[in-house]
Amino acid sequence: MFYxxxxxxxxxxxxxxxxxxxRRQTDRQFIAVIKANGYGAGDGPVARAALEAGAAxxxxxxLDEALSLRYQGITAPILILGVVDPSQAELLLRYDLAVPAVxxxxxxxxxxxPVKGLRVHLKVDTGMHRIGTGNLDELRAMLTLLQExxxxxxxxxxxxxxxxxxxxxxxxxQAARFEHLVQALDTPFRWVHSSNSDAAVHYPKAPGNAVRxxxxxxxxxxxxxxxxxxxxxxxxxxxxxxxxAGQPVGYGATYTTQKxxxxxxxxxxxxxxxxxxxQGRQCWIEGETGDFVGRICMDQAMIRLPHAFxxxxxxxLFGPHLPLEQVAQELGTIPYEVLTLLSDxxxxxxxxxxxxxxxxxxxxxxxxxxx
Numbered sequence: 001m002f003y004x005x006x007x008x009x010x011x012x013x014x015x016x017x018x019x020x021x022x023r024r025q026t027d028r029q030f031i032a033v034i035k036a037n038g039y040g041a042g043d044g045p046v047a048r049a050a051l052e053a054g055a056a057x058x059x060x061x062x063l064d065e066a067l068s069l070r071y072q073g074i075t076a077p078i079l080i081l082g083v084v085d086p087s088q089a090e091l092l093l094r095y096d097l098a099v100p101a102v103x104x105x106x107x108x109x110x111x112x113x114p115v116k117g118l119r120v121h122l123k124v125d126t127g128m129h130r131i132g133t134g135n136l137d138e139l140r141a142m143l144t145l146l147q148e149x150x151x152x153x154x155x156x157x158x159x160x161x162x163x164x165x166x167x168x169x170x171x172x173x174q175a176a177r178f179e180h181l182v183q184a185l186d187t188p189f190r191w192v193h194s195s196n197s198d199a200a201v202h203y204p205k206a207p208g209n210a211v212r213x214x215x216x217x218x219x220x221x222x223x224x225x226x227x228x229x230x231x232x233x234x235x236x237x238x239x240x241x242x243x244x245a246g247q248p249v250g251y252g253a254t255y256t257t258q259k260x261x262x263x264x265x266x267x268x269x270x271x272x273x274x275x276x277x278x279q280g281r282q283c284w285i286e287g288e289t290g291d292f293v294g295r296i297c298m299d300q301a302m303i304r305l306p307h308a309f310x311x312x313x314x315x316x317l318f319g320p321h322l323p324l325e326q327v328a329q330e331l332g333t334i335p336y337e338v339l340t341l342l343s344d345x346x347x348x349x350x351x352x353x354x355x356x357x358x359x360x361x362x363x364x365x366x367x368x369x370x371x
């Protein structure tokens with residue numbers, strides 16, 4: 001249930017179809033990346049859909065994201081991709097979470113506490129230069145120290161920096177460097193993974209026995225594929241009025257009506273992730289377009305309508321008629337940012353088996369559980 005007419009619609013059926021298609025293309029174990037609250041679509045429902053479609057592991061960015069999935073009853077293997085403070089080893093063991101080993105200093109600090117049975121993936125830096133090490137001697141020392149202290153070093157991975165651009169030779173260089181280091185370590189890792197979404201789609205020679213896919217699950221990729229979008233953003237008109245020519249609209253009076261115009265108000269704003277940069281962009285209303293005029297407010301946005309529409313008319317902000325990729329391009333950014341900006345003020349409507357399976361209102365649901 002939700003009481004403000006702005007919501008994210010998530011087609012879980014299509015997420016499953018996208019994952020099944022990706023699995024057929026890669027023929028490798030599938031790691032579903034559920035970070036950033038499932039890219040704004042809701043971590044729990046997306047994780048369950050991914051597992052149902054055959055994902056062998058889930059990946060998140062941080063310990064709190066991993067705990068969120070555990071608290072929702074998800075028992076599947078979970079890998080944290082970001083740096084975790086070694087002091088949290090007991091929590092990692094308690095909830096059976098895999099963690100990246102990012103340096104020898106990190107490992108030395110980690111083994112100051114009991115780590116027997118802790119699942120670890122060595123993080124290899126092959127050129128992204130974000131976290132991890134590409135030094136073979138350091139990797140060997142990390143592996144030895146972890147094993148001597150009873151940790152289960154089950155995986156090794158790296159991350160490509162330019163896999164969205166097939167003309168950039170950096171991916172070849174990173175892949176070769178990673179493969180060399182894996183072979184030099186000569187260890188039977190259970191998980192060897194280097195491919196992100198774009199590499200999984202177009203770079204089959206990437207080393208490893210698993211792929212990590214995030215945005216591609218939602219039908220968004222840099223390459224032409226059979227993947228289909230499955231996340232849409234909608235709102236409804238809550239107020240409509242006719243204004244004569246020469247009237248300012250919104251904060252700062254940055255827009256003035258040029259003639260008699262119909263102006264509609266939507267209950268969505270930058271606190272929902274619909275940022276001020278959307279001013280001047282279009283939305284979709286019953287086969288026609290409207291324009292965002294005036295500054296986007298914290299909680300509301302105004303649109304110029306082609307003619308009068310009834311209060312309650314549904315408005316598409318992105319979705320089947322306004323692709324997410326187009327919206328991102330017009331904003332000068334990437335689809336990841338548009339999706340992950342969506343806040344928990346927005347209700348989530350989940351479609352499964354061709355019907356509405358669940359309506360989640362993150363803030364109200366959390367409060368109701370505390371009652």
